Amino acid sequence: MLPLELRDLRFSAGGHPIIRGISARLEAGPRSIILGPNGAGKSVLMRLCHGLLRPSGGEVIWHGAKGGDPRRRQAMVFQRPVMLRRSALANVIYGLKLAGHSPQECELRAQDVLEVVGLAQQAARPARVLSGGEQQRLALARAWALGPDVLFLDEPTANLDPAATHEIESLINMIHAAGTKIIMTTHNLGQARRLGDEVLFIDRGLLKEQSPIERFFSQPASNEAETFIRGELP
Amino acid sequence: MNRFRRVLLCLALMLAAPGVFAQNFITVASTTSTEQSGLFKHLLPVFEKKAGIQVRVVALGTGQALDMARRGDADVVFVHDPAAEEKFVAEGFGLRRQEVMYNDFVLVGPKSDPAKILGSRDIVDAYKKIAAAGVPFASRGDKSGTHAAELRLWKTAGVDPQTGKGGWYRETGSGMGPTLNTASAMNAYAFTDRGTWLSFKNRGDLVISVEGDQRLFNQYGVMLVNPAKHPHVKREQGQAFVDWLVSPEGQATIAAYKIGADQLFFPNAKR
Amino acid sequence: MSGLGEAFAAAWALIAGVEPGLVGIVTLSLQVSLSAVLIASAIALPLGAAIAVGRFPGRQALIVLLNALMGLPPVVVGLLVYLLLSRAGPLGSLGILFTPSAMVVAQTVLVVPIIAALSRQVIEDAWREYDEQLRSLGASRPSAALTLIWDTRFSLVTIVLAGFGRAAAEVGAVMIVGGNIDGVTRVMTTAIALETSKGDLPLALGLGIVLLSLVLLLNALAALIRELATRRYG
Numbered sequence: 001m002l003p004l005e006l007r008d009l010r011f012s013a014g015g016h017p018i019i020r021g022i023s024a025r026l027e028a029g030p031r032s033i034i035l036g037p038n039g040a041g042k043s044v045l046m047r048l049c050h051g052l053l054r055p056s057g058g059e060v061i062w063h064g065a066k067g068g069d070p071r072r073r074q075a076m077v078f079q080r081p082v083m084l085r086r087s088a089l090a091n092v093i094y095g096l097k098l099a100g101h102s103p104q105e106c107e108l109r110a111q112d113v114l115e116v117v118g119l120a121q122q123a124a125r126p127a128r129v130l131s132g133g134e135q136q137r138l139a140l141a142r143a144w145a146l147g148p149d150v151l152f153l154d155e156p157t158a159n160l161d162p163a164a165t166h167e168i169e170s171l172i173n174m175i176h177a178a179g180t181k182i183i184m185t186t187h188n189l190g191q192a193r194r195l196g197d198e199v200l201f202i203d204r205g206l207l208k209e210q211s212p213i214e215r216f217f218s219q220p221a222s223n224e225a226e227t228f229i230r231g232e233l234p
Numbered sequence: 235m236n237r238f239r240r241v242l243l244c245l246a247l248m249l250a251a252p253g254v255f256a257q258n259f260i261t262v263a264s265t266t267s268t269e270q271s272g273l274f275k276h277l278l279p280v281f282e283k284k285a286g287i288q289v290r291v292v293a294l295g296t297g298q299a300l301d302m303a304r305r306g307d308a309d310v311v312f313v314h315d316p317a318a319e320e321k322f323v324a325e326g327f328g329l330r331r332q333e334v335m336y337n338d339f340v341l342v343g344p345k346s347d348p349a350k351i352l353g354s355r356d357i358v359d360a361y362k363k364i365a366a367a368g369v370p371f372a373s374r375g376d377k378s379g380t381h382a383a384e385l386r387l388w389k390t391a392g393v394d395p396q397t398g399k400g401g402w403y404r405e406t407g408s409g410m411g412p413t414l415n416t417a418s419a420m421n422a423y424a425f426t427d428r429g430t431w432l433s434f435k436n437r438g439d440l441v442i443s444v445e446g447d448q449r450l451f452n453q454y455g456v457m458l459v460n461p462a463k464h465p466h467v468k469r470e471q472g473q474a475f476v477d478w479l480v481s482p483e484g485q486a487t488i489a490a491y492k493i494g495a496d497q498l499f500f501p502n503a504k505r
Numbered sequence: 506m507s508g509l510g511e512a513f514a515a516a517w518a519l520i521a522g523v524e525p526g527l528v529g530i531v532t533l534s535l536q537v538s539l540s541a542v543l544i545a546s547a548i549a550l551p552l553g554a555a556i557a558v559g560r561f562p563g564r565q566a567l568i569v570l571l572n573a574l575m576g577l578p579p580v581v582v583g584l585l586v587y588l589l590l591s592r593a594g595p596l597g598s599l600g601i602l603f604t605p606s607a608m609v610v611a612q613t614v615l616v617v618p619i620i621a622a623l624s625r626q627v628i629e630d631a632w633r634e635y636d637e638q639l640r641s642l643g644a645s646r647p648s649a650a651l652t653l654i655w656d657t658r659f660s661l662v663t664i665v666l667a668g669f670g671r672a673a674a675e676v677g678a679v680m681i682v683g684g685n686i687d688g689v690t691r692v693m694t695t696a697i698a699l700e701t702s703k704g705d706l707p708l709a710l711g712l713g714i715v716l717l718s719l720v721l722l723l724n725a726l727a728a729l730i731r732e733l734a735t736r737r738y739g
Contacts (some may be wrong), residue, residue: 022608055719098643270703290689
């Protein structure tokens with residue numbers, strides 16, 4: 001699947017440019033955090049990578065896809081997870097079924113991942129009555145059950161309290177440790193530091209820098225990044 | 235999900251329940267006057283029991299009933315507009331027309347008698363007085379047998395009711411019952427068959443104004459739809475019904491139908 | 506208004522007396538209208554969902570047409586179906602004119618636009634919420650449409666009930682294609698029309714009250730189920 005290469009990627013909506021030519025290379029391994037002020041185009045960039053949006057120009061290239069369907073080997077967790085009106089278990093099974101697994105396999109895998117994210121007790125409960133934190137863990141389980149090579153996360157903890165945030169972060173680390181590439185946006189710079197290996201800093205539709213996490217925070221390459229770090233840090 | 239399926243199954247069973255799919259039946263195109271007077275409710279069970287043939291009556295105006303039969307949607311026609319019936323047979327849509335029974339038309343109107351015709355036996359004179367006085371008259375205006383009879387009488391009276399349209403002459407464009415409802419509400423005169431009048435309940439201030447004129451005679455005829463035109467016509471069963479209506483038993487059954495003390499239809503089949 | 510008093514007395518006498526004729530009429534009314542609504546739902550829900558998630562030329566025009574068809578006069582539908590099923594018509598050989606089947610056909614035609622147009626609206630609103638999540642999980646448009654039907658099922662029940670109300674209450678179409686044949690195609694509404702014709706207004710209104718009570722009962726039942734289900738599934 002990886003590396004993922006973005007070649008002069010552009011996207012505009014209604015004649016208004018949002019991504020204005022981004023080229024980058026994302027390797028297997030490091031957890032990539034996309035940072036940038038509101039409206040910089042972080043979410044759009046992630047949706048372009050995931051294939052939910054069609055670029056207006058440029059290309060998204062999965063170098064390691066080897067002829068298979070790259071869509072099948074990536075998954076995404078959204079800021080507000082959309083829970084289907086059925087049980088927690090059925091929500092996980094839904095994704096597995098779409099991926100073409102047999103009914104028995106779906107059931108087994110779904111129960112496994114629910115166990116891992118700590119929702120085994122809630123498996124039979126309707127997904128929509130779970131708490132926000134539980135719903136986000138379920139969303140993570142649903143995505144991870146697919147066994148993706150790459151997992152996109154769009155501000156996965158933006159609506160959660162510190163305890164729930166902590167649980168999600170541990171799960172992300174665990175998923176990464178099990179060999180899945182993490183690409184994630186966040187507004188929480190502490191979280192970026194805790195989870196990130198490298199940072200892609202986006203400003204007004206342009207990639208300002210891509211650098212290891214320590215260097216980004218100690219010696220940002222652009223004025224914009226410096227202002228951003230100062231403004232966002234307490 | 236399981237419960238949902240069970241509910242669906244129950245629904246399916248309920249709907250699949252065989253209701254009314256009797257095979258041995260005929261469809262009769264008839265008039266609102268025979269249906270609404272209650273005659274069929276009295277007549278049909280006797281025939282159905284004897285012949286084992288279910289009779290399904292679609293009640294329309296005579297004009298519509300004949301049109302329905304022309305399209306092949308009925309096996310038997312049982313109506314009351316001799317001129318239109320003769321034409322129907324002449325066009326080849328019906329087989330031999332047979333007379334079954336008659337009743338008579340009456341003119342009903344408000345008790346207060348604004349046209350000064352109450353108790354008259356001269357329908358034509360009454361029509362002239364209504365037109366002259368310009369008092370409200372509710373007409374069916376629906377090409378039915380009753381409507382045709384009403385129009386013939388206007389012609390005899392030498393009045394063109396269309397001149398009163400928008401004024402005293404009011405066409406309801408509906409069946410006998412609705413027209414009587416309208417007349418009752420407007421205190422208008424109306425031309426109706428006696429059977430419908432006798433079984434009609436919402437009379438208000440209406441009473442019979444004119445009756446007993448020879449020209450108010452209302453003849454019913456019956457005929458089989460021509461199987462040569464419409465091959466699916468149930469010739470045998472349909473003919474059985476026609477034959478029974480004109481048979482002594484059928485005729486006696488018709489004569490026996492009464493509302494209170496009043497006999498509604500008078501059998502007069504020629505044997 | 507002594508007429509109203511008489512009507513309620515007549516209605517009560519009808520219900521309390523349990524006249525076999527009335528039972529037949531009520532049963533047939535329910536059979537015809539429920540069948541029509543079931544068939545119409547089987548056609549209209551997938552249709553509404555397909556239009557909701559589909560993208561094809563003429564979509565907007567189709568939506569406008571469907572919305573307009575909600576106002577289709579029953580008499581017009583009756584005439585169309587009559588001409589279609591008449592012996593002289595294209596489907597005359599079926600020989601189902603003046604049978605309950607013909608009435609089911611007419612009511613189905615009447616109800617399909619209502620269910621399709623309203624469900625299109627509901628499903629399209631849900632689609633806006635689910636769109637990215639379902640596509641991310643790899644759902645094709647047809648399978649997304651089915652998912653949305655299932656997930657909006659509580660709202661759709663209300664729509665189907667609206668369709669049932671329309672079917673059970675209309676008189677123009679069933680009068681023409683059914684013929685109001687005593688014991689064969691006489692339903693609540695045509696019986697009401699007949700009693701009105703006979704000038705028995707209290708009995709007509711009494712039948713109307715019985716019809717209304719039935720529809721009310723059904724709606725109350727559906728509301729109850731919906732309430733319980735919403736509490737359970739969120």
